[in-house]
Amino acid sequence: xxxxxxxxxxxxxxxxxxxxxxxxxxxxxxxxxxxxxxxxxxxxxxxxxxxxxxxxxxxxxxxxxxxxxxxxxxxxxxxxxxxxxxxxxxxxxxxxxxxxxxxxxxxxxxxxxxxxxxxxxxxxxxxxxxxxxxxxxxxxxxxxxxxxxxxxxxxxxxxxxxxxxxxxxxxxxxxxxxxxxxxxxxxxxxxxxxxxxxxxxxxxxxxxxxxxxxxxxxxxxxxxxxxxxxxxxxxxx
Amino acid sequence: xxxxxxxxxxxxxxxxxxxxxxxxxxxxxxxxxxxxxxxxxxxxxxxxxxxxxxxxxxxxxxxxxxxxxxxxxxxxxxxxxxxxxxxxxxxxxxxxxxxxxxxxxxxxxxxxxxxxxxxxxxxxxxxxxxxxxxxxxxxxxxxxxxxxxxxxxxxxxxxxxxxxxxxxxxxxxxxxxxxxxxxxxxxxxxxxxxxxxxxxxxxxxxxxxxxxxxxxxxxxxxxxxxxxxxxxxxxxxxxxxxxxxxxxxxxxxxxxxxxxxxxxxxxxxxxxxxxxxxxxxxxxxxxxxxxxxxxxxxxxxxxxxxxxxxxxxxxxxxxxxxxx
Numbered sequence: 001x002x003x004x005x006x007x008x009x010x011x012x013x014x015x016x017x018x019x020x021x022x023x024x025x026x027x028x029x030x031x032x033x034x035x036x037x038x039x040x041x042x043x044x045x046x047x048x049x050x051x052x053x054x055x056x057x058x059x060x061x062x063x064x065x066x067x068x069x070x071x072x073x074x075x076x077x078x079x080x081x082x083x084x085x086x087x088x089x090x091x092x093x094x095x096x097x098x099x100x101x102x103x104x105x106x107x108x109x110x111x112x113x114x115x116x117x118x119x120x121x122x123x124x125x126x127x128x129x130x131x132x133x134x135x136x137x138x139x140x141x142x143x144x145x146x147x148x149x150x151x152x153x154x155x156x157x158x159x160x161x162x163x164x165x166x167x168x169x170x171x172x173x174x175x176x177x178x179x180x181x182x183x184x185x186x187x188x189x190x191x192x193x194x195x196x197x198x199x200x201x202x203x204x205x206x207x208x209x210x211x212x213x214x215x216x217x218x219x220x221x222x223x224x225x226x227x228x229x230x231x232x233x234x235x236x237x
Numbered sequence: 238x239x240x241x242x243x244x245x246x247x248x249x250x251x252x253x254x255x256x257x258x259x260x261x262x263x264x265x266x267x268x269x270x271x272x273x274x275x276x277x278x279x280x281x282x283x284x285x286x287x288x289x290x291x292x293x294x295x296x297x298x299x300x301x302x303x304x305x306x307x308x309x310x311x312x313x314x315x316x317x318x319x320x321x322x323x324x325x326x327x328x329x330x331x332x333x334x335x336x337x338x339x340x341x342x343x344x345x346x347x348x349x350x351x352x353x354x355x356x357x358x359x360x361x362x363x364x365x366x367x368x369x370x371x372x373x374x375x376x377x378x379x380x381x382x383x384x385x386x387x388x389x390x391x392x393x394x395x396x397x398x399x400x401x402x403x404x405x406x407x408x409x410x411x412x413x414x415x416x417x418x419x420x421x422x423x424x425x426x427x428x429x430x431x432x433x434x435x436x437x438x439x440x441x442x443x444x445x446x447x448x449x450x451x452x453x454x455x456x457x458x459x460x461x462x463x464x465x466x467x468x469x470x471x472x473x474x475x476x477x478x479x480x481x482x483x484x485x486x487x488x489x490x491x492x493x494x495x496x497x498x499x500x501x502x503x504x505x506x507x508x509x510x511x512x513x514x515x516x517x518x519x520x521x522x523x524x525x526x527x528x529x530x531x532x533x534x535x536x537x538x539x540x541x542x543x544x545x546x547x548x549x550x551x552x553x554x555x556x557x558x559x560x561x
Contacts, residue, residue, distance in 0.1 A: 071424070071429065072421075072424035073424050073425075073427050073428055073429045073430075074429075076425060076426060076427035081425075081426070084422065084425070088419050088421070088422035089422075090414065090415050090418035090419060090422065091418050091419075092414070092418060093411075093414055093415070093418060097411065097414075100411060101412065101414075101415045101428070102426040104408045104411055104412065105428075108408050110407060110408070113408070134418075149422075150426065152426070153427050
């Protein structure tokens with residue numbers, strides 16, 4: 001039994017098939033990269049996993065439990081965290097309060113939540129900005145806050161949706177280090193990313209999808225040299 | 238510590254005030270203020286903190302008031318029992334309305350609460366065998382003196398503020414604000430938005446119902462137009478919070494104080510000092526006040542207190558500069 005697996009996942013929006021018979025699995029402690037051209041269905045896969053959308057068919061299984069039909073908050077409590085591509089800080093709450101809200105998923109105690117939040121913020125390199133408001137942060141710090149909020153819920157699987165987009169090369173490098181640190185702390189990661197050098201250096205395996213279908217899966221080199229992947233990104237001559 | 242001392246002093250002053258200032262008329266206005274502190278604070282918890290803007294708090298106020306009234310007319314027991322029953326009854330009404338309306342978001346939720354408010358008003362008017370229809374319910378007051386009502390009202394208002402304070406500074410409060418700021422992002426970090434919106438609504442309806450039951454006991458007369466009124470209850474609850482400061486603990490209490498006293502000032506034509514026609518202008522005065530607050534203090538007087546302080550401190554520094 002895989003740690004996390006998706007079998008025959010399909011999502012139709014009217015006549016549009018956004019995700020088409022997609023199957024993959026993730027082992028515990030792995031970093032899986034999910035790549036594909038714009039509109040290929042990557043974010044839809046995340047939304048299906050988190051229960052924002054319900055699959056038209058197929059199953060999603062996490063630690064032996066079928067997630068289909070569960071509400072988002074319950075999936076979070078089972079141990080899956082996610083970040084949003086367009087960052088969604090709780091704007092009129094401070095950074096600390098944002099992360100505490102996440103930490104409350106595991107505790108009812110104010111003090112415990114505060115301790116946990118501080119710990120996570122230090123881990124994510126935001127320890128010095130705890131009293132900024134969510135809306136006052138730079139892009140890079142917002143991305144860190146997204147990760148911190150998700151980590152505070154104590155996930156064993158973390159879904160990162162384009163956390164490096166819009167960052168400077170320096171910030172990207174720090175981002176890669178952070179994701180590695182997260183994995184080393186025992187969290188399994190699925191990461192959607194467009195920036196190739198980030199994903200190549202980071203992932204144990206990469207899954208490339210186009211039109212909602214898997215076209216290649218394997219190590220970074222295998223996927224990068226796969227003819228269909230090259231075609232999807234660059235087109236045919 | 239200073240804040241605690243100030244709060245303690247305020248409570249002591251309010252407790253001693255009616256003993257010194259023995260006018261029944263002013264005691265009456267204070268009692269009305271306390272009722273509005275409760276309604277405003279309760280509305281604020283649901284709408285200011287959890288972000289679910291209700292235009293239907295008259296539903297809960299009216300239900301609470303009628304619960305107390307019906308204790309007398311139907312059960313033939315004291316209307317004070319209504320204070321005990323009003324909370325649970327109103328919470329049940331709140332739960333059903335929430336179960337239906339929380340599927341809707343933002344303005345659609347607000348519109349649904351208006352619709353429910355009108356339904357309750359019409360039912361109370363038409364269901365004569367239960368409510369007495371437009372004749373309303375008339376009971377006999379328990380006390381001739383206003384003093385007992387003053388202290389009960391004060392105690393209820395303080396209780397309501399204390400509960401709101403306690404809730405806001407707990408897990409529930411954080412979840413309420415998270416839902417207000419971004420419901421989907423909140424769900425992704427483990428917040429069941431439906432459950433916590435319902436909790437906010439239950440607490441809010443409990444206190445609004447309690448205020449209604451107290452109103453019945455104190456005023457000894459209610460009719461549907463008074464207690465289920467969109468203008469005089471539902472909208473007033475919103476104005477009280479907006480003037481004082483939405484999403485702040487002390488905003489609604491301050492707003493309640495301002496609104497009740499402003500209303501009374503106009504209604505009585507500046508306490509009898511000005512010509513009668515002034516009394517017609519109180520709605521106009523509310524309108525102007527709301528426009529000014531929204532334009533200059535969008536977060537209310539408490540929420541934008543630092544702006545007010547800044548204006549005055551700038552003036553004093555300018556004055557001191559001129560002197561030197």
